[in-house]
Amino acid sequence: xxxxxxxxxxxxxxxxxxxxxxxxxxxxxxxxxxxxxxxxxxxxxxxxxxxxxxxxxxxxxxxxxxxxxxxxxxxxxxxxxxxxxxxxxxxxxxxxxxxxxxxxxxxxxxxxxxxxxxxxxxxxxxxxxxxxxxxxxxxxxxxxxxxxxxxxxxxxxxxxxxxxxxxxxxxxxxxxxxxxxxxxxxxxxxxxxxxxxxxxxxxxxxxxxxxxxxxxxxxxxxxxxxxxxxxxxxxxxxxxxxxxxxxxxxxxxxxxxxxxxxxxxxxxxxxxxxxxxxxxxxxxxxxxxxxxxxxxxxxxxxxxxxxxxxxxxxxxxxxxxxxxxxxxxxxxxxxxxxxxxxxxxxxxxxxxxxxxx
Amino acid sequence: xxxxxxxxxxxxxxxxxxxxxxxxxxxxxxxxxxxxxxxxxxxxxxxxxxxxxxxxxxxxxxxxxxxxxxxxxxxxxxxxxxxxxxxxxxxxxxxxxxxxxxxxxxxxxxxxxxxxxxxxxxxxxxxxxxxxxxxxxxxxxxxxxxxxxxxxxxxxxxxxxxxxxxxxxxxxxxxxxxxxxxxxxxxxxxxxxxxxxxxxxxxxxxxxxxxxxxxxxxxxxxxxxxxxxxxxxxxxxxxxxxxxxxxxxxxxxxxxxxxxxxxxxxxxxxxxxxxxxxxxxxxxxxxxxxxxxxxxxxxxxxxxxxxxxxxxxxxxxxxxxxxx
Numbered sequence: 001x002x003x004x005x006x007x008x009x010x011x012x013x014x015x016x017x018x019x020x021x022x023x024x025x026x027x028x029x030x031x032x033x034x035x036x037x038x039x040x041x042x043x044x045x046x047x048x049x050x051x052x053x054x055x056x057x058x059x060x061x062x063x064x065x066x067x068x069x070x071x072x073x074x075x076x077x078x079x080x081x082x083x084x085x086x087x088x089x090x091x092x093x094x095x096x097x098x099x100x101x102x103x104x105x106x107x108x109x110x111x112x113x114x115x116x117x118x119x120x121x122x123x124x125x126x127x128x129x130x131x132x133x134x135x136x137x138x139x140x141x142x143x144x145x146x147x148x149x150x151x152x153x154x155x156x157x158x159x160x161x162x163x164x165x166x167x168x169x170x171x172x173x174x175x176x177x178x179x180x181x182x183x184x185x186x187x188x189x190x191x192x193x194x195x196x197x198x199x200x201x202x203x204x205x206x207x208x209x210x211x212x213x214x215x216x217x218x219x220x221x222x223x224x225x226x227x228x229x230x231x232x233x234x235x236x237x238x239x240x241x242x243x244x245x246x247x248x249x250x251x252x253x254x255x256x257x258x259x260x261x262x263x264x265x266x267x268x269x270x271x272x273x274x275x276x277x278x279x280x281x282x283x284x285x286x287x288x289x290x291x292x293x294x295x296x297x298x299x300x301x302x303x304x305x306x307x308x309x310x311x312x313x314x315x316x317x318x319x320x321x322x323x324x325x326x327x328x329x330x331x332x333x334x335x336x337x338x339x340x341x342x343x344x345x346x347x348x349x350x351x352x353x354x355x356x357x
Numbered sequence: 358x359x360x361x362x363x364x365x366x367x368x369x370x371x372x373x374x375x376x377x378x379x380x381x382x383x384x385x386x387x388x389x390x391x392x393x394x395x396x397x398x399x400x401x402x403x404x405x406x407x408x409x410x411x412x413x414x415x416x417x418x419x420x421x422x423x424x425x426x427x428x429x430x431x432x433x434x435x436x437x438x439x440x441x442x443x444x445x446x447x448x449x450x451x452x453x454x455x456x457x458x459x460x461x462x463x464x465x466x467x468x469x470x471x472x473x474x475x476x477x478x479x480x481x482x483x484x485x486x487x488x489x490x491x492x493x494x495x496x497x498x499x500x501x502x503x504x505x506x507x508x509x510x511x512x513x514x515x516x517x518x519x520x521x522x523x524x525x526x527x528x529x530x531x532x533x534x535x536x537x538x539x540x541x542x543x544x545x546x547x548x549x550x551x552x553x554x555x556x557x558x559x560x561x562x563x564x565x566x567x568x569x570x571x572x573x574x575x576x577x578x579x580x581x582x583x584x585x586x587x588x589x590x591x592x593x594x595x596x597x598x599x600x601x602x603x604x605x606x607x608x609x610x611x612x613x614x615x616x617x618x619x620x621x622x623x624x625x626x627x628x629x630x631x632x633x634x635x636x637x638x639x640x641x642x643x644x645x646x647x648x649x650x651x652x653x654x655x656x657x658x659x660x661x662x663x664x665x666x667x668x669x670x671x672x673x674x675x676x677x678x679x680x681x
Binding site: 076078107108109110111112113117119120121126127128129130131134136137138139140141142143144145146148149167168171172174175178335336337338339340342343346347350351352353354355357 | 382408413414416418419420421422423424425426427428429430431432449450453454458459460461462463464465466467469498499501517521522523548549550551595597598599600601629636
């Protein structure tokens, strides 16, 4: 990732030639929205408006926006705890996401999930999962269900570079290949599993996706700073899933500007400030995409600024909505534990389900 | 009524539900071509084929997580653990994903899965294969836990568990698979959360679940024959949801209770029941509530020693005599 590359090959890929100017500008808008959402969330996190962790996606926006832009109605998405970007990319609203961070009843998970646990099944978005690699068999299961029901589709299952060292991920890869399941695992390689670099965590140094060879799974390594490249190369995996019902393992190189979470006190110890600045200056996916659209003559500097402003306003409005929303009612503690209890079915009324008094 | 084995009752329940609902799929190690490690799924692969009965590699976390993911899209997987002891390698998938997905999504997602298999000691297979995690999993709001003691209960509860829209942990017992009970030909369901008084009595209540309920029946016979004590045996059948009323009704009648389980004592199911009784039936008690459980150490391999590690009728009867 040393150069700002000219990649006409990827811009000319079939899947990218289909893009309208509005589509391309839409990608920039989506990336601005993710970045502004998170900058605003950080501001309010630092003001004490949120509890727990806040894992920011800043620097990685092109990965979610680029890959999710390829999906249709029968495709599904699941990711780990750094989930704000994917949530907005699938079409979740800033209000419900910001309110979830604030722990409010109007949050997407009614204040029960928090930053790591956003869900929108109506948008085929299945979380938001807190345990490293814990979502990898779930993504497999979503794709298994598609195959079971005879639906042509795929599941994009995202994971971080740290997750490749978990056993469940390897069990999932083996099952995906053995049973020919249309799941696409996407390693978002931001180079650090919390504070441990890839050099210090992976026996194979060259690439993480190469591990797919052990399971007879096709793999690829993708430059995550370029949406054209992300789309062109991910589309190969999508078609493999659709047409051959075969899994893929993609590694998309990217970079996060903040620590593992905002509470990551060692963020400045395991890498230098210069390294972060270098990436911001040379590899920022928003700046690069904006530059590209200006070069293509479909966007002006002013129009880009306007998009960014709109995103900022939307995020500010979302924070206002979240701040003014009510906290959940304490009685909500016992809602959403059991389906049968919530729906007051015969099963839900039989026997004691909760054990306070 | 025909006499059938506990194993056959489960097999019939699975077959009937596979036929009833096209979304029911059985996944587990050796469940298909091998016919089941304990033959619970015998013949199902031959009858229903590769789609409905699926052999999984030895990857409990992988295939249980797969089941949870598939359930989110409406498949209803019945996942076999060859032993519940192996659940520990899939603990994250069971507890965090199956158990918490509904809550963390604010009720947007539900997880209609059954995880089933034997959870018992007494077969001389050492500590790693003898775990009884019903107390551990019943501790997790979001999960349900069922422990049938007879073929009749196993069939009715299994059919209900498969139709339930929450994750049900279904714990069987290898020592019971070959035992026979009367089971009707016609379809029936047994609700979760409904205990069964397996023997009526007036002098003391024995509360138990799983095979311990059968051991209590034997103890009750000894108590009646040798000591003229009339023991009532309440079989919980389901740990969570729990039929508290059945326990309290019995204790209010007999005024004494001994809680019996093949689990370990610390934070065992009996601990929960003891707390319940002292809270809600304290004034009805004529004696302290006592417990009988597995001796508090990992499962002993040596056959004669493991036999005494589990509760037997004599130990239960002796405990009853100490307060009767």
